[in-house]
Amino acid sequence: PPADMNPEPKNYLGLDFSTQQVKGIVINDRLEVTHEAAVQFDNDLPEYRTHGGVQVRDDGGIVTSPTIMWVKALDMLMDKLRVAGADFSTIAAVSGSAQQHGSVYWRGGANKTLGELQGDRFLHDQLALVFSLTDSPVWMDSSTTHQCRHLEEALGGPQKLAELTGSRAYERFTGSQIAKVYQNRKEAYNNTERISLVSSFACSLFLGKYAPIDLSDGSGMNLLDITTKTWSQQCLDACGGSLGEKLGDPVVSWKVVGSVSSYMVDRYTFSPDTAIVAFTGDNPASLAGLCVESGDLAVSLGTSDTLFLWLDTPRPRIEGHIFVSPIQEGAYMGLLCYKNGSLTRERIRDSCCEGSWDIFSQLLDMTPRGNFGNIGMYYHLPEITPGVEGLYRFNKTDEAVGRFASNEVEVRALIEGQFLAKRVHAERLGFATGIGGKVLATGGASNNKAILQVLADVFNATVYTLDVANSACLGSAYRAKHGLAGGRYQDIIKNQLLKLACKPNSDANEIYTPMVMRFQAFESSIVEQQKKK
Numbered sequence: 001p002p003a004d005m006n007p008e009p010k011n012y013l014g015l016d017f018s019t020q021q022v023k024g025i026v027i028n029d030r031l032e033v034t035h036e037a038a039v040q041f042d043n044d045l046p047e048y049r050t051h052g053g054v055q056v057r058d059d060g061g062i063v064t065s066p067t068i069m070w071v072k073a074l075d076m077l078m079d080k081l082r083v084a085g086a087d088f089s090t091i092a093a094v095s096g097s098a099q100q101h102g103s104v105y106w107r108g109g110a111n112k113t114l115g116e117l118q119g120d121r122f123l124h125d126q127l128a129l130v131f132s133l134t135d136s137p138v139w140m141d142s143s144t145t146h147q148c149r150h151l152e153e154a155l156g157g158p159q160k161l162a163e164l165t166g167s168r169a170y171e172r173f174t175g176s177q178i179a180k181v182y183q184n185r186k187e188a189y190n191n192t193e194r195i196s197l198v199s200s201f202a203c204s205l206f207l208g209k210y211a212p213i214d215l216s217d218g219s220g221m222n223l224l225d226i227t228t229k230t231w232s233q234q235c236l237d238a239c240g241g242s243l244g245e246k247l248g249d250p251v252v253s254w255k256v257v258g259s260v261s262s263y264m265v266d267r268y269t270f271s272p273d274t275a276i277v278a279f280t281g282d283n284p285a286s287l288a289g290l291c292v293e294s295g296d297l298a299v300s301l302g303t304s305d306t307l308f309l310w311l312d313t314p315r316p317r318i319e320g321h322i323f324v325s326p327i328q329e330g331a332y333m334g335l336l337c338y339k340n341g342s343l344t345r346e347r348i349r350d351s352c353c354e355g356s357w358d359i360f361s362q363l364l365d366m367t368p369r370g371n372f373g374n375i376g377m378y379y380h381l382p383e384i385t386p387g388v389e390g391l392y393r394f395n396k397t398d399e400a401v402g403r404f405a406s407n408e409v410e411v412r413a414l415i416e417g418q419f420l421a422k423r424v425h426a427e428r429l430g431f432a433t434g435i436g437g438k439v440l441a442t443g444g445a446s447n448n449k450a451i452l453q454v455l456a457d458v459f460n461a462t463v464y465t466l467d468v469a470n471s472a473c474l475g476s477a478y479r480a481k482h483g484l485a486g487g488r489y490q491d492i493i494k495n496q497l498l499k500l501a502c503k504p505n506s507d508a509n510e511i512y513t514p515m516v517m518r519f520q521a522f523e524s525s526i527v528e529q530q531k532k533k
């Protein structure tokens with residue numbers, strides 16, 4: 001039969017440049033993982049002396065990563081994938097993701113160098129001198145409070161900035177980081193021809209020229225007007241001179257931004273027509289990898305808990321973040337981060353359950369939904385959402401109490417309290433609870449059925465689990481197929497197996513909707529109290 005009757009198998013490559021490692025996954029046309037590899041920055045590139053992939057200065061305020069380390073790691077990753085048996089000549093499309101908010105500064109002439117890379121030499125040898133700033137600020141940096149206040153003032157306050165860009169000003173967000181470079185490293189800034197996010201920087205290494213910033217990761221900069229989907233000139237002017245031309249125009253996340261570079265063809269035998277789909281942030285890529293659809297939410301129950309929301313009508317607030325959706329035109333995603341996640345669950349397991357998850361689950365199962373009206377909030381660490389700290393317990397008559405009557409009430413108060421908070425904050429951002437959407441759970445605690453039952457009851461929704469360890473990397477591979485195929489993302493992932501974990505009890509709504517109201521009132525009073533301190 002003619003060659004096109006038996007088209008080559010279509011495989012897809014997804015990458016994720018996270019804080020501690022760069023990972024690559026190859027999937028086949030049925031989205032099955034066929035090859036994977038990772039390069040750990042600390043262990044595999046010790047010459048850069050990073051800890052957790054970063055270098056910390058100034059008593060923790062300044063956190064950066066050597067840009068060239070990421071470059072060197074990519075060649076190592078591609079070699080590891082090839083050794084693992086990946087055949088890059090069968091890759092139809094590549095996409096990727098990266099830690100959000102970090103920034104890369106390309107010196108004048110770097111675009112030309114990117115286009116002339118020689119396949120017989122390492123990337124890092126050829127790109128050693130192309131960065132006008134050699135250390136990239138990353139999301140853990142918190143040295144830009146002054147720039148954040150200036151940006152919020154320039155835009156009329158935190159709520160106004162949130163309505164325009166999806167978030168209030170945050171120290172880690174790229175706009176304030178660029179403002180700091182503009183103010184303190186003016187020469188480097190003026191020598192900078194292009195500023196990339198870590199995601200568009202990584203894409204540039206495959207493209208052989210500057211890759212555009214995508215709208216979803218671009219929503220994490222405090223620079224993008226998420227309604228018009230263009231840079232806000234007011235925000236650009238508040239952060240740096242002629243910043244718009246250094247950023248280039250943003251593109252939709254599913255755009256094919258070009259075909260693979262000659263470097264990648266020569267060195268790794270990619271086919272010259274391999275498509276490169278815009279890279280995005282790790283959280284938008286995770287939303288894709290967790291197969292979130294309209295009306296769904298995903299929760300990653302890990303060291304910190306993260307909530308990924310599908311939003312059709314977002315309501316930006318000074319808490320949480322709204323990003324342009326990486327997978328659906330016109331839709332948005334909400335992101336909520338909680339620092340008191342599994343560390344808090346482990347504390348209560350140790351203090352009330354002799355350190356045993358089995359006892360934890362038994363105590364949870366033996367207490368009634370609604371916990372006799374008791375509500376608890378457990379912020380051993382300074383919480384992100386909301387910005388409070390401390391332990392708070394309320395009994396059924398709304399009185400603050402120092403402790404609950406039993407261990408089982410304490411255990412249920414912790415889990416119900418963590419999920420009530422998530423429902424309150426999700427609904428504030430515009431999420432509609434209980435309209436038939438799914439809850440997708442992942443992360444360590446998603447292996448605990450008793451915990452997932454509470455999640456199903458509080459959200460009055462069926463909970464599914466998917467054990468995708470690297471949801472961002474997997475989501476990047478799915479997005480590579482989506483960008484090439486076009487059409488609806490849902491059609492790309494429709495056969496993905498979701499494991500049904502538990503359904504809500506029939507009385508869930510009548511029990512938890514009133515509790516949501518009470519929780520909201522308690523949280524507002526605590527936030528007010530902390531402001532007065």
Ligand SMILES: O=C(CO)[C@@H](O)[C@H](O)CF
Binds near residue numbers: 101282
């Ligand atoms: O800052 C964050 C989100 O706003 C983190 O989740 C980074 O993306 C982690 F890399």
